[in-house]
Amino acid sequence: MSTSPAVEKALREAMSRLITGRPQSTDGKLTKENLYREAGVSRATMNRATAVMAEWDVYVADHGRRTKGESKRDTEIAELTAKLRKKTAQCTELQHKLEAAATVIAALHHDNEALREHLASRDGGGNVVPLARPRGEIHDPP
Structure with a gap:
């Protein structure tokens, strides 16, 4: 029929x-x-x-x-997921760089403190004396 x-x-x-x-x-x-x-x-x-x-x-x-709308939506989701994955990788890389920079800064701070202590024990005052006057300075500071 x-x-x-x-x-x-x-x-x-x-x-x-x-x-x-x-x-x-x-x-x-x-x-x-x-x-x-x-x-x-x-x-x-x-x-x-x-x-x-x-x-x-x-x-x-x-x-x-899937309808055309669903296919379009799924394509957009896949593109956004790829962008998110890329941005997440960039953030992770920047976080690693930030952590490395913080480690270097901490080490430099420690070295600076050690040098100040060494200078203080050597000359008794711990004052850092500039070797040359900055440019443009006409007279001695008060």
Whole structure:
């Protein structure tokens, strides 16, 4: 038993709406349940439309069950995930550099303190004396 041309037309229009991501009465997922609900026919009537069901099966086999909107969304998610992964790697690299710089600064601070102590023990005052006057200085400071 076959279906009427009107039923086949309704199913093809429903299939087109689902494929293009413009459903009118379903959530838009590419399922047979959405196809017959979108077309406004029963599941049994849909199953009797063998030509339309063959077209549906070929489309789903070729393109999967994702709509164009879902495919676009998934592509955007994949791109954003890749960007996030790259930025996370950059942040990790910068964190390592920051930690290395902090270690060097701490070592330099320790060396500076040791030198000050050495100078203090050597001349008794611990004052650092400049070797030359800065440029532009005309007279001795008070």
